[in-house]
Amino acid sequence: MTPFTTTWALYLVLLLLALVGLWAGLRRRGVRTQRLTLFAIALANWGISTWFTFDRIASGRFPDFVLSRNWPLHFCTLATILLVPAMLATRQWWAHPLQSLLFFPGALAGFLALASPGADYMGTHVWSMGSLFYVVHGLNAVIPFAFASLGLYRPRWRDAALSLVWFTILALAVLGVTVFARAFVDPKANYMYFFDPEGAGILDVLWNAIHVPMLYELPLLPILYPVLLLMVAIQRGFERIGLAAGRRRGGDAGADAGAGLGDAPVAA
Secondary structure, three states, X not given: OOOOOHHHHHHHHHHHHHHHHHHHHXXXXXXXXXXXXXXXXXXXXXXXXXXXXXXXXXXXOOOOOOHHXXXXXXXXXXXXXXXXXXXXXXXXXXXXXXXXXXXXXXXXXXXXXXXXXXXHHOOOOOOOHHHHHHHHHHHHHHHHHHHHHOOXXXXXXXXXXXXXXXXXXXXXXXXXXXXXXXXXXXXXXXXXXXXXXXXXXXXXXXXXXXXXXXXXXXXXXXXXXXXXHHXXXXXXXXXXXXXXXXXXXXXXXXXXXXXXXXXXXXXX
């Protein structure tokens, strides 16, 4: 698959339909059913990611894709893993911060990966193992939005900024592990692309402009913040559409639609 082709565009449409289908199929179900369904999808996505990673390492066709450089520390991989507990988290102190991290930077990173994958993921046949890259990153975007559309997490305007705080804390932790790995395991370890953008879209642009490891990524925070605010606006727009559709169907339907689109407690 190659970005910005007909096949790629159809895949994005399929992801959108999957999101709408999840909302339509789960909105009248109980909260437990909603959470367990999304948990199962997140768990399957983690399984696909793990299968894809180890298959790629074992194939021998990608000499730079080795275990020492593929610990589960790239942000998209971390998002894939963290989606599993996030689907079941309710009122734990870490639930809302985790869900904010996954709805904002997590979902956005998944979408950006679809638009600017590495060279090894472009031009592959749609039914090849390489296409699982697109499946995993696509679900990284779909699952958090489905979670929010069902009212299990309601993004607040301030969460856009707070998610960047949680992301920065996570990045600093990963940086420490990356420095350790480069010193003692593999000098080419490059988690979260601190030392080289490796062809990753906007990071290439920043690298060419700044060309200082780690520091070149700092402009991402102010650049992405307006996009995160737009994500809140889009989600709130979908809420209003759902509520309006519910009111047209009548009182009971309107109540159901409202309950499915954001009336859950903010901490959920």
